[in-house]
Amino acid sequence: MVNNNLLSLIIFAPLAGAAINWLVGRRLRDERFIGIVACGSVAVSTVIAFYLAFKSDGALRATQPIMDHLWTWIKVGSFRADFGLALDRLSGIYALFVTFVGLLIHIFATGYMHDDSGYYRFFAYLNLFMFAMLTLVLADNFLLMFVGWEGVGLCSYLLIGYYIDKEEAAPAAKKAFIANRVGDWGFVLGILLLFWLTSKAGAPSISFFDKAGLSSALATIGKLPVDAFTWHAFFAGGITSVAILLFIGATGKSAQIPLFVWLPDAMAGPTPVSALIHAATMVTAGVYMVVRCAAIFTHAPAAMFVVAIIGAATALFAATIGLAQNDIKKVLAYSTISQLGYMFLACGVGAFIAAIFHVMTHAFFKAQLFLGSGSVIHGMHHEQDMRRMGNLRKYMPITWLTMCAGWLAICGVPIWAGFFSKDEILWKVWSAGTSNLPGGAAKALWFVGAVTALLTAVYMTRLMVMTFWGQERFGGGHAEASQDQAEHDGHSSPTPHESPLSMTIPLIVLAVLSTVGGLVGVPYALSSLTGGHPQNYFEEALSPAVSHAPSSGIGENSAPEVNWQTPPPEPVDGKPAFAPISEPVETHDPHEINQERLLALISVTIALIGIGIGWFMFQRQPLMHMPRLLENKYYVDEIYDTTVINPIHVTSREGLWQIFDLGVIDGIIHTIGGAVVKFGRTIRYMQIGFVRGYAAIILAGALIIIGYFAYAGANVLKVIVK
Amino acid sequence: MTPQLSWYLALSAVLFTIGVVGVMLKRNVISMFMCIELMLNAVNLTFVAFSSFFRDVTGQLFVFIVMTVAAAEAAVGLGIIIAIFRTRESLDVDDASTLKL
Numbered sequence: 167m168v169n170n171n172l173l174s175l176i177i178f179a180p181l182a183g184a185a186i187n188w189l190v191g192r193r194l195r196d197e198r199f200i201g202i203v204a205c206g207s208v209a210v211s212t213v214i215a216f217y218l219a220f221k222s223d224g225a226l227r228a229t230q231p232i233m234d235h236l237w238t239w240i241k242v243g244s245f246r247a248d249f250g251l252a253l254d255r256l257s258g259i260y261a262l263f264v265t266f267v268g269l270l271i272h273i274f275a276t277g278y279m280h281d282d283s284g285y286y287r288f289f290a291y292l293n294l295f296m297f298a299m300l301t302l303v304l305a306d307n308f309l310l311m312f313v314g315w316e317g318v319g320l321c322s323y324l325l326i327g328y329y330i331d332k333e334e335a336a337p338a339a340k341k342a343f344i345a346n347r348v349g350d351w352g353f354v355l356g357i358l359l360l361f362w363l364t365s366k367a368g369a370p371s372i373s374f375f376d377k378a379g380l381s382s383a384l385a386t387i388g389k390l391p392v393d394a395f396t397w398h399a400f401f402a403g404g405i406t407s408v409a410i411l412l413f414i415g416a417t418g419k420s421a422q423i424p425l426f427v428w429l430p431d432a433m434a435g436p437t438p439v440s441a442l443i444h445a446a447t448m449v450t451a452g453v454y455m456v457v458r459c460a461a462i463f464t465h466a467p468a469a470m471f472v473v474a475i476i477g478a479a480t481a482l483f484a485a486t487i488g489l490a491q492n493d494i495k496k497v498l499a500y501s502t503i504s505q506l507g508y509m510f511l512a513c514g515v516g517a518f519i520a521a522i523f524h525v526m527t528h529a530f531f532k533a534q535l536f537l538g539s540g541s542v543i544h545g546m547h548h549e550q551d552m553r554r555m556g557n558l559r560k561y562m563p564i565t566w567l568t569m570c571a572g573w574l575a576i577c578g579v580p581i582w583a584g585f586f587s588k589d590e591i592l593w594k595v596w597s598a599g600t601s602n603l604p605g606g607a608a609k610a611l612w613f614v615g616a617v618t619a620l621l622t623a624v625y626m627t628r629l630m631v632m633t634f635w636g637q638e639r640f641g642g643g644h645a646e647a648s649q650d651q652a653e654h655d656g657h658s659s660p661t662p663h664e665s666p667l668s669m670t671i672p673l674i675v676l677a678v679l680s681t682v683g684g685l686v687g688v689p690y691a692l693s694s695l696t697g698g699h700p701q702n703y704f705e706e707a708l709s710p711a712v713s714h715a716p717s718s719g720i721g722e723n724s725a726p727e728v729n730w731q732t733p734p735p736e737p738v739d740g741k742p743a744f745a746p747i748s749e750p751v752e753t754h755d756p757h758e759i760n761q762e763r764l765l766a767l768i769s770v771t772i773a774l775i776g777i778g779i780g781w782f783m784f785q786r787q788p789l790m791h792m793p794r795l796l797e798n799k800y801y802v803d804e805i806y807d808t809t810v811i812n813p814i815h816v817t818s819r820e821g822l823w824q825i826f827d828l829g830v831i832d833g834i835i836h837t838i839g840g841a842v843v844k845f846g847r848t849i850r851y852m853q854i855g856f857v858r859g860y861a862a863i864i865l866a867g868a869l870i871i872i873g874y875f876a877y878a879g880a881n882v883l884k885v886i887v888k
Numbered sequence: 889m890t891p892q893l894s895w896y897l898a899l900s901a902v903l904f905t906i907g908v909v910g911v912m913l914k915r916n917v918i919s920m921f922m923c924i925e926l927m928l929n930a931v932n933l934t935f936v937a938f939s940s941f942f943r944d945v946t947g948q949l950f951v952f953i954v955m956t957v958a959a960a961e962a963a964v965g966l967g968i969i970i971a972i973f974r975t976r977e978s979l980d981v982d983d984a985s986t987l988k989l
Binding site: 854855856857858861862865 | 920984
């Protein structure tokens with residue numbers, strides 16, 4: 167364990183930025199000052215994160231995490247939660263891309279939010295979000311992680327509802343918050359149950375790492391036997407229950423079925439917020455948590471199976487909805503949900519490294535696409551409907567070119583970042599071992615993933631074609647459209663324009679990252695083709711942190727050798743099983759490599775077919791009507807309204823309010839109050855108001871008392887005389 | 889024939905009863921006030937009588953305390969009476985009855 171106090175500066179620099187902007191910026195109202203404070207504080211975090219990760223004994227090189235114990239936060243009995251930070255390989259990678267992408271988005275936002283009356287408020291919230299997100303990532307125990315978890319939820323709420331004059335913003339913010347509460351409920355219960363389990367195992371802890379006087383909860387779980395793959399295990403209160411409860415938390419934060427409904431509505435917030443919070447960082451917190459708890463999930467195969475199913479289902483479900491949306495940000499929102507589903511699919515089959523790899527590349531290209539859409543919206547004078555765009559490449563060449571990089575990346579065209587991560591996930595799903603998946607499930611999941619990849623390519627191509635190619639549909643193109651638009655913003659010059667430098671530079675940087683960012687994790691099967699460096703840097707860097715329980719000095723030695731990755735590869739259905747991730751370099755079975763190459767070829771074909779379909783369908787008919795079922799998002803919101811929200815409303819209004827609150831609670835209070843009033847009304851006649859009356863009462867009282875004592879004294883005398 | 893203790897006690901009881909009856913029956917504030925003083929001094933008489941009877945000085949000490957309290961009470965009470973007279977132009981206690989609901 168290496169201590170380094172610089173670590174706390176990573177989280178406290180944005181907090182200081184938020185405080186300065188809130189207290190000073192609101193008085194100065196100087197955009198330059200606010201922008202410099204906001205970007206500067208995040209830049210400090212970025213520099214420190216890079217320094218701590220890459221210095222000679224940095225987090226990505228050393229085996230031990232860098233720790234910073236600030237203070238012991240709660241200590242009750244055997245329960246202990248520290249305010250302590252830890253930068254290991256997993257949180258290191260997260261901290262790197264969160265700070266870096268966050269910095270780019272902050273810079274972009276200085277241009278995007280130009281001339282907004284709430285400039286200081288926006289950047290204060292944004293910095294506060296960075297603080298919460300980095301706390302979440304760097305926390306060294308579950309409880310502090312939960313603090314960050316709630317903090318990002320709060321900032322997400324504040325920023326979705328940022329446009330206070332927009333009608334849909336406040337309900338959207340509320341929806342996001344409430345949907346997240348449902349998930350948080352699972353998360354908290356999961357933490358409690360985990361503490362209970364570790365207490366039963368003799369080492370009560372909720373810490374991720376071994377510390378002085380505290381052993382890692384994950385290592386403790388790692389020493390327990392693997393739960394059975396049964397439905398009963400979900401409710402047995404064992405490791406599977408913990409895993410499922412934690413996963414419920416992840417579905418809320420990461421917008422998975424059934425709690426995904428808040429994310430599309432969250433697009434009511436400003437576009438940089440959508441890019442930062444609802445695409446690149448916060449929504450991947452669920453993936454982070456699952457990967458962080460890999461030791462728990464690998465001991466709960468039934469929970470893993472559920473994670474994989476939910477991930478695959480969400481990926482496919484959201485992709486089909488994304489096909490039919492007309493709002494440029496809504497398409498990207500559903501695309502985000504779909505890609506998050508991919509990540510959970512990877513987690514569910516045990517490919518945690520692939521999941522994190524996809525998180526990182528997704529952060530690059532999705533942030534790029536969102537910022538690009540923000541640039542389009544900005545250039546189109548706050549027009550978000552793709553039906554009123556078209557041929558924008560003539561007006562916004564930089565936005566167009568950079569968005570092409572993001573587009574190719576998300577479609578999975580080789581060289582671009584998305585290809586490597588998505589391909590790796592598909593390969594890991596295809597070759598997932600049989601120990602945690604029922605027979606045939608791996609292939610079925612792969613098929614779902616492949617279909618999703620095809621749909622992804624189609625809807626992203628649709629987005630690009632509708633926005634940047636074809637006819638110009640703004641201005642006087644459509645009678646209906648132009649009328650609508652005149653009503654909409656009343657701008658005198660509807661001609662789109664290219665965005666300022668502060669917006670295009672982050673676009674360019676992110677486009678470059680979307681293009682080359684995947685090269686850090688090229689799998690051996692592909693890198694050996696070109697004869698290049700056959701090393702998968704990403705996997706090499708992460709594998710010590712993830713494939714076993716983190717800080718698992720104990721876990722490794724004494725863990726029973728039964729988790730999902732330990733059975734030696736053996737042929738399944740005539741095909742070789744996947745190589746254990748823990749030793750990626752040694753088992754390069756040529757047969758397996760050929761299969762991986764074949765699958766890569768298949769995914770490239772899928773991507774190209776998808777792009778082709780999208781291109782030819784929407785180039786000709788950009789305004790083609792999509793199936794109504796998809797356009798209305800499978801009526802999920804309506805279904806939730808009738809099955810969950812309305813019943814709760816009705817029970818609350820009729821049952822809880824009318825009967826319980828008005829009847830029981832108010833009834834009790836009114837009865838007590840009425841009795842007191844009646845009593846007072848009766849005895850108030852004692853207050854006759856005449857002085858002599860009071861004197862008479864005093865006299866009567868005195869006589870009673872004296873009489874009592876005289877009587878009692880007489881009795882005593884009698885006794886004595888006897 | 890030397891005075892007995894019971895004589896003093898009887899006198900004291902008579903004085904006290906006169907005071908009580910005066911407070912109950914009189915309407916004039918000043919008269920009521922004088923009756924209260926009468927009651928206090930009846931009690932003083934009892935104290936002194938017992939003190940002399942038991943050859944104990946404690947009773948006489950109590951008399952001083954009672955006199956002190958009576959003096960303070962007289963000061964406050966007369967002040968209140970003056971205030972009432974100024975606002976109501978009357979010394980009849982039944983006129984000062986606004987406390988009644």
